Amino acid sequence: MTKKTYILPLVCLFVCSSCSLFPQQKRAVIAPPEKPLTEMEQSLRLQSEYINGLRLHGATQPGERSIYFDTKKNIIEAYKNGDRSVNLLRAYIYLATLEGNFSMKDTLAKELCKVDTTTCTKALTHVTVSGIVRDSLGHALPGISVEVLGTEFKTTADKSGKYSLTFDTQSPSVLRLQASSPKYMIGVKKINIVDTIRASDNKQEFTQNFTLTTPFETVTIDTANQTISGKNTEKTATGYSIVTPYTKYMIPLDAIVKGTTPYRGKVTAMVFEFDRKSGGFLLDADAFDGIEGFATQLFVTYGMPYIIFTAEDGTRLDVLRSHPMTIATSKRETDEKTTKPEFLELYKIAYQDGVKEPGKYPITNKWFFDHGNLGLIPGFWVFDRVTGYWDNVGMRFASENPDAPYNVESTFYTIYDTQR
16 A cells, blocks of 8 residues: 655744845845655654644634644544554554543554564653642642553652653653642643654653642532532532532533442532633643633633542542533623624624524634634633543523623533544
8 A cells, every 4th residue: 555644734934034115136046955855754743833733623714624633534544444654653643642542542552563663662762751749829749649641650749749750652742741639620731752763862851840729619519319518509400509709510410420430429529710810820731832822811701610529539530521511600800802892793693603502512712713703702621631631612602791690601521531
């Protein structure tokens, strides 16, 4: 079978360094011919700077097709049709890692080593990652678990909050380092493992410090007896609700799971309310790298609610995307953008589109790219703690009034368990 090349195009910005209103005589410049890239060099161009941003629901300019999803579709189809070229396998490994599909990544890595043992061996690099874990007040946090998602590499921060991990991994690749505890918000950092296949030094060192945020509110849910206790909580016929000044968290009876099975027992629910002041901690999460401006605007207008569930033994519990809970949150602040006619017009269109599809959340990042200004009203996000990504899940507006309380309604989950 003919080998194919799987490369996402780079977007270049050209700046005129010497422009004039009057024409000038120009010398003919003959550029030296570019040396053709080898197939391996082409595959190594799959760098996160232009893949990560495109992953976020195929974020594109209005009217453009998503390069990411088109490329992903082509790679998967070629693999299913039997293509096992080195270039195809490396590209698929990279995409599987980006989406947190770690089981597929392992399957592909084994196939790559069978296809080209030499390349697989040369791609290994020795990595050391170290840093300090602190709380939002700057105090060291001992005993925090730090792990490389999708691997067996894990350690615990010492009494000074310091941790260190040493391991071998493939290059180039993108890894996600997670710091977690039953008492704090999860922290995720991205580690870019650069190409060492053609380099003499195969060692890479990283420093990654974490700041973990404490919860705004903590309540107890007994899923065995179907009760909930804590400030501003209620048991309903269909589930449980937790209400803060800004957000309502609505949890169906069997939404909290351990693995994929509904959990029975006492659950500690920790509620987080992020806004403009606390947003900096969330921007550490790797999937926000390319959209920091949008995320910041979201904190200013509607904040970022989040909830974490833990069992009595400290085990982190989840909510599946296939059986999610819902949240309704309120506008935190009114700024210059939200008083403009453009904002009100876009809000009106978004509200009407949400009414057309009751029970759904059609207002995503892509909707804003297609209909208006993403900077005026950003799409809503949830954090998938298994992959380490924030996912743009969409929302709807529950009122024609932008300032109505609990106005933004959205789905919420912690694990993307459905087919990607």
